[in-house]
Amino acid sequence: MKEILWDIPDIGEEEKNAVIDAISNNNIGANGPNIKKLENEINLKFGVKHTVAVCNGTMALIAGLMALKEYLGKEIKIAVPSFSFIASANACSLVGEAILIDCDLKTWNINKSNLPDNIDAIMPVDVGGLPVDYDDILSLGLPVIADSAEAAGGKYKNSYIGSQADIHCFSLHRAKIITSGEGGLITTNNTELYDIISSIINHGYKKDRKPWEYKHNRLGMNCRMTDIAAAIARVQLKKLDFYVNERKKKADIYKKNLPKSVIFQEINENSSHPYFFFGILIKKDIDEICQKALNEKIYFKTWAPAHKQGHFYGKMGKFPNTDLISSSLLLLPIHNKISENEILQVCEFLDKNL
Ligand SMILES: Cc1ncc(COP(=O)(O)O)c(C=O)c1O
Numbered sequence: 001m002k003e004i005l006w007d008i009p010d011i012g013e014e015e016k017n018a019v020i021d022a023i024s025n026n027n028i029g030a031n032g033p034n035i036k037k038l039e040n041e042i043n044l045k046f047g048v049k050h051t052v053a054v055c056n057g058t059m060a061l062i063a064g065l066m067a068l069k070e071y072l073g074k075e076i077k078i079a080v081p082s083f084s085f086i087a088s089a090n091a092c093s094l095v096g097e098a099i100l101i102d103c104d105l106k107t108w109n110i111n112k113s114n115l116p117d118n119i120d121a122i123m124p125v126d127v128g129g130l131p132v133d134y135d136d137i138l139s140l141g142l143p144v145i146a147d148s149a150e151a152a153g154g155k156y157k158n159s160y161i162g163s164q165a166d167i168h169c170f171s172l173h174r175a176k177i178i179t180s181g182e183g184g185l186i187t188t189n190n191t192e193l194y195d196i197i198s199s200i201i202n203h204g205y206k207k208d209r210k211p212w213e214y215k216h217n218r219l220g221m222n223c224r225m226t227d228i229a230a231a232i233a234r235v236q237l238k239k240l241d242f243y244v245n246e247r248k249k250k251a252d253i254y255k256k257n258l259p260k261s262v263i264f265q266e267i268n269e270n271s272s273h274p275y276f277f278f279g280i281l282i283k284k285d286i287d288e289i290c291q292k293a294l295n296e297k298i299y300f301k302t303w304a305p306a307h308k309q310g311h312f313y314g315k316m317g318k319f320p321n322t323d324l325i326s327s328s329l330l331l332l333p334i335h336n337k338i339s340e341n342e343i344l345q346v347c348e349f350l351d352k353n354l
Contacts, residue, residue, distance in 0.1 A: 007175035032227025046162030057171025060184035061091035126151035129276035
């Protein structure tokens with residue numbers, strides 16, 4: 001029986017040729033033309049003023065938070081959902097103080113009612129790609145840096161995600177809807193933040209330094225994307241709408257064919273889900289089901305929230321919704337290459353075993 005993997009990137013001839021082209025022109029570092037071109041193409045596609053391409057989504061979050069901290073001119077406490085991939089909470093803890101918060105039982109995202117007092121900024125996460133209700137979050141008037149790592153191609157009120165919050169951070173990891181192998185993007189409409197971010201991701205360089213100078217304005221890192229990665233990302237970006245439309249059809253096949261007992265992530269009315277992941281809540285033991293599926297070469301994933309993991313374990317608060325969701329959540333395969341037949345096989349497996 002053929003394996004049904006959780007993630008397979010869709011890399012073809014066009015990506016290969018773009019890489020060969022970059023290498024043939026000696027553009028193996030962050031020196032080539034593809035990076036600027038990618039940033040401009042993202043600006044146009046996502047309807048945002050500035051994009052900074054970086055080496056991965058985690059560094060996008062860290063650099064974005066460092067820039068926000070400098071912009072606000074103080075130490076920052078950031079509200080961040082426990083229910084996310086660990087990078088969201090880690091980034092907040094590395095740059096400021098992470099205040100873990102619970103999520104909504106239906107959308108699995110955070111909303112205004114989850115937020116405590118005494119925070120300086122909010123990091124909402126578009127969980128699985130589903131955009132949070134940005135109007136609701138922004139109505140508090142606090143700075144918002146969104147972890148949109150999974151949300152490329154998602155829309156809020158018919159606009160692509162990327163321009164709603166003060167800063168959005170995306171991942172182009174190999175499992176994501178579009179990929180550059182490893183890679184990330186930071187988008188913002190705020191030119192001051194853009195200038196700070198551009199400097200932080202490149203050793204804190206002074207903006208208007210002369211080409212022969214090594215002059216640095218602030219603490220910085222090397223989070224630069226390579227031209228090779230940008231070349232791949234540019235090809236993938238052209239396919240973003242196609243991938244998202246296909247993923248929506250695949251999600252519909254799941255919704256029609258899964259047993260009636262499973263619970264789906266509820267989509268708020270202003271958000272369009274690009275389906276980075278397709279999650280279901282089940283009543284059976286999730287580890288047992290994952291092991292049974294693995295025996296049949298079907299790969300599922302589960303998500304442990306931050307407050308149940310090493311660094312954050314037991315440190316703060318109660319998270320009843322997060323506990324309920326994460327203890328019954330199965331993430332089903334929904335990558336760009338999965339066929340209808342494979343999805344039906346997954347449904348058949350779950351029909352037999354739930
Ligand atoms: C919600 C979320 N945040 C952050 C990241 C980190 O991105 P990366 O793996 O590109 O560092 C990911 C993806 O892995 C993610 O899913």
